[in-house]
Every structure is written in structure tokens, then in C-alpha cells.
Amino acid sequence: MALNLVGWNVVLDSNDADMLSAFYEKLLGWSRFPGKEFTVLANVEQRGFPTWITFQQVDNYEPPVWPTTLDEQQQMEHLDFHVKDVEEAVKFAMSCGATMSEIQCEDGWRVMIDPAGHPFCLLPPPPWIKEA
Incomplete structure (x- = not known):
């Protein structure tokens, strides 16, 4: 048995939820629906x-x-965005307000940091994704 999903959602904390949502709105081009909290x-x-x-x-x-540092706030999640051109995506993300992490794990993808400090990755599509 599996959940009867109608969608999925990730929740990111921020001390300025409006600012962070505006960053991702620009980055992803999705629609924003503001609320109080x-x-x-x-x-x-x-x-x-x-x-x-x-x-x-x-x-x-x-x-x-x-990356993880003892006695510091630990990351609890991060977002992965699969893109056709990683370097173009990096340039665009930086124009939206992201920074590139000083630490990179591999040559084929990039770790970025959003304005609230959450890491996210820009990666090429996995081989099991077929282009439409």
C-alpha cells in the first residue's frame, strides 16, 4: 500500500519567509501565495x-x-534542481541572489547557498529522466 498523493511539499524555515520565497520565485518561475506565517x-x-x-x-x-561543522546548526535537508546546463543555471541562480558554496563535492554539479543559508544543488538530469 502507498499514500494516495495529491502533491508533495517541502517546508523551509527562514527569519524572512517573504524574502526567501521571492528568491525562489525568481529562480524557479513558480507562482507565489503569501500568508501571515x-x-x-x-x-x-x-x-x-x-x-x-x-x-x-x-x-x-x-x-x-x-558542510557540517560540529557545534553549529546542522542542515536538515537540501533541495536538488536538475537542469540541462549546470553552469548556466549557476549564473542564473547567482543573479537571483544565491552564492556558490566554497566547498564543492564533484565536478558535474554545484552546491549553492540561498539567501537564508539553505544549501541547494544544481545537477544534470539523472539518466532515468527522459526529455519530453
């Missing part, structure tokens, strides 16, 4: 199950440290 960014054009990210306002938010 959280803002939702949704891919409303997606066929099938929708995808969205919720940005939750947390006033005592501490950004994660990447």
Missing part, C-alpha cells in the same frame, strides 16, 4: 501532482552550516 510557492503549470515549497516564518531561525 508562511508563504507557498507552487508550480501551478505542472501536469499531474503539483509540486510546491512552503516558506515558514521562524523568528529565531539559525541558518545551517554547510
Whole structure:
């Protein structure tokens, strides 16, 4: 048995949920739905199950440290975005306000940091994804 999904969602904490959602709105081109304590960014054009990210306002938010450092706030998740051209995606992400991490794990993809300190990765598509 499996869940009868109608969509999936990731929640990111931030001390400025509006600012962080605006960054990802520019990066992804998705629709933004502001709220008082959280803002939702949704891919409303997606066929099938929708995808969205919720940005939750947390006033005592501490950004994660990447890579992991003892006695520092640990990352609890990160986002992966599969793109056709990693280097072009890096340039675009930086124009939106991201920074590139000083530490990179592999040559084929890039670790980026969003304005609230969350790491995210820009990677080529996995081989099992067929281009439409």
C-alpha cells in the first residue's frame, strides 16, 4: 500500500519567509501565495501532482552550516534542481541572489547557498529522466 498523493511539499524555515520565497520565485518561475506565517510557492503549470515549497516564518531561525561543522546548526535537508546546463543555471541562480558554496563535492554539479543559508544543488538530469 502507498499514500494516495495529491502533491508533495517541502517546508523551509527562514527569519524572512517573504524574502526567501521571492528568491525562489525568481529562480524557479513558480507562482507565489503569501500568508501571515508562511508563504507557498507552487508550480501551478505542472501536469499531474503539483509540486510546491512552503516558506515558514521562524523568528529565531539559525541558518545551517554547510558542510557540517560540529557545534553549529546542522542542515536538515537540501533541495536538488536538475537542469540541462549546470553552469548556466549557476549564473542564473547567482543573479537571483544565491552564492556558490566554497566547498564543492564533484565536478558535474554545484552546491549553492540561498539567501537564508539553505544549501541547494544544481545537477544534470539523472539518466532515468527522459526529455519530453
